[in-house]
Amino acid sequence: MSTVIPFHKPFTDSQEYQAIQQVLSGGILRGDGPVSKRVQLLMRTITGAHHAFFTTSCTHALEIAVQTLGIGPGDEVIMPSYTFVSTANAVLMHGARPVFCDVVTDTLNMDFSHAARLVTNRTKAIIPVHYAGMAVDIPAMMKFKNTYGVHIIEDAAQGADAYFKGRHLGTFGDFGCLSFHDTKNITCGEGGALLTDDPELARRAEIIREKGTNRSAFLRGEVDKYTWIDRGSSYIQSDLLAAVLEVQWEKRTTIKELRAGAWNQYHHIFEPFERSGKLKRPVVPEGAETNYHTYFITVGTAEERDMLLEAYKQAGIQASFHYIPLHNSPFGSKLHSGIPPYLPVTEQMSDRIIRLPLYPSIASEHPDFCDRVYAITASVLH
Ligand SMILES: Cc1ncc(COP(=O)(O)O)c(C=O)c1O
Known part of the structure; x- marks a missing residue:
């Protein structure tokens, strides 16, 4: 590997x-x-x-x-x-x-x-x-x-x-x-x-x-x-x-510049997948200047997300899901009496999100990180 x-x-x-x-x-x-x-x-x-x-x-x-x-x-x-x-x-x-x-x-x-x-x-x-x-x-x-x-x-x-x-x-x-x-x-x-x-x-x-x-x-x-x-x-x-x-x-300027470089590379390689409707890339809102904390994609279904996560894992790419919605968690679900909250976007997105590895030294330590992520993504979402 x-x-x-x-x-x-x-x-x-x-x-x-x-x-x-x-x-x-x-x-x-x-x-x-x-x-x-x-x-x-x-x-x-x-x-x-x-x-x-x-x-x-x-x-x-x-x-x-x-x-x-x-x-x-x-x-x-x-x-x-x-x-x-x-x-x-x-x-x-x-x-x-x-x-x-x-x-x-x-x-x-x-x-x-x-x-x-x-x-x-x-x-x-x-x-x-x-x-x-x-x-x-x-x-x-x-x-x-x-x-x-x-x-x-x-x-x-x-x-x-x-x-x-x-x-x-x-x-x-x-x-x-x-x-x-x-x-x-x-x-x-x-x-x-x-x-x-x-x-x-x-x-x-x-x-x-x-x-x-x-x-x-x-x-x-x-x-x-x-x-x-x-x-x-x-x-x-x-x-x-x-x-x-x-x-x-x-060091904040260096940290942000290096993160921006990796973030933008991800944004570039995922563009054709988004164009063909296979996934969605993050949208930076107008007026917002991000610190490039996270690069995330959302795919079409929970099954696809799990397959892709497993494929990244097998390839040594430590991608990750993110928050389990609090209203559905073992403790959070006890906080409401009666009808549980209906939060369709939250539930859908948390099932489909993948966060990619992102840190300032990623490109210098793994110059092929985007090639590897691209190859795995293409093999699963073909
Ligand atoms: C949205 C949000 N709020 C609060 C926290 C808690 O931060 P800390 O670990 O510094 O307590 C985190 C940590 O990841 C977070 O993501």
């Missing part, structure tokens, strides 16, 4: 090692040390958000956002069923109820017209997910907010260094949440960020992130002593990982 092409691979080198070594020799390993402060400033500069908190994960950033907005028992939060469990868990953790809506075919992003039909007088917020690093329909999202007066928490887990009309994803709603998990474009292994422009929300979020205390204000010299003033948890990430993250953000 030819060499295995992994699904993803972080783009690290000696710079990350050196950055970690510097923190170790500096002796401040805890969170919110000098490196975290620098990386938070860097994230503010890049994203344009007025406040950026480095957190232990995107999951935790979502939890802080939900708590800060006062979402709790009796409240409903609309989100796509086609998402990672964290989007829903963050809402459940605070006693509110996730309500699942459908997605649109082209981008697999939230269908705002379907979401509108799910609004009740309990709806407190929506959590749109920028799938694959491509913006949701931002004008529709802002119209939704104005029409229904709900909060917006953007799940931009996959959206680091992705934009809509020049504005970074995660900076349109009340809060935006980014992920720096190992699978993401910019990574420190595990980590996240919480973005907001609102000073009052930032003040409350800072307290929740620091175990419910005003310790951050104390460290800035704003209060004499710090004390317990809210429910909170330990959402602060170590300076060791901040050091890795700082290097990764500095």
Whole structure:
């Protein structure tokens, strides 16, 4: 068998090692040390958000956002069923109820017209997910907010260094949440960020992130002593990982360019298959500047998808399916009483999607990656 092409691979080198070594020799390993402060400033500069908190994960950033907005028992939060469990868990953790809506075919992003039909007088917020690093329909999202007066928490887990009309994803709603998990474009292994422009929300979020205390204000010299003033948890990430993250953000242009090269090669080889109706390629929405997080195709049936996945696997190409819709999952299906949600696009797309291996060094390490993917695809979808 030819060499295995992994699904993803972080783009690290000696710079990350050196950055970690510097923190170790500096002796401040805890969170919110000098490196975290620098990386938070860097994230503010890049994203344009007025406040950026480095957190232990995107999951935790979502939890802080939900708590800060006062979402709790009796409240409903609309989100796509086609998402990672964290989007829903963050809402459940605070006693509110996730309500699942459908997605649109082209981008697999939230269908705002379907979401509108799910609004009740309990709806407190929506959590749109920028799938694959491509913006949701931002004008529709802002119209939704104005029409229904709900909060917006953007799940931009996959959206680091992705934009809509020049504005970074995660900076349109009340809060935006980014992920720096190992699978993401910019990574420190595990980590996240919480973005907001609102000073009052930032003040409350800072307290929740620091175990419910005003310790951050104390460290800035704003209060004499710090004390317990809210429910909170330990959402602060170590300076060791901040050091890795700082290097990764500095490399963002290279990371994006290399990913774009591979993404565009896939787009090129799949074009004839799309022309002959065998599959669909992703559509980058007008105004969106993707970060090339994922390249995905959708084929005609679930059987075809499984055959193609198996053929890629046999050929050492680690392609993958993606989310199992939350409303049909063992836990998610217990969340609704009565008629289960009808989400036809979600169910169809999750059955038919394939994500191809994509990471910055793919073309240099496997110069024939597209030839191999093309050959397998042609052998199955002939
Ligand atoms: C849409 C979405 N939301 C949230 C998360 C959670 O991110 P983290 O692993 O940083 O908690 C992920 C992770 O893949 C994700 O894809």
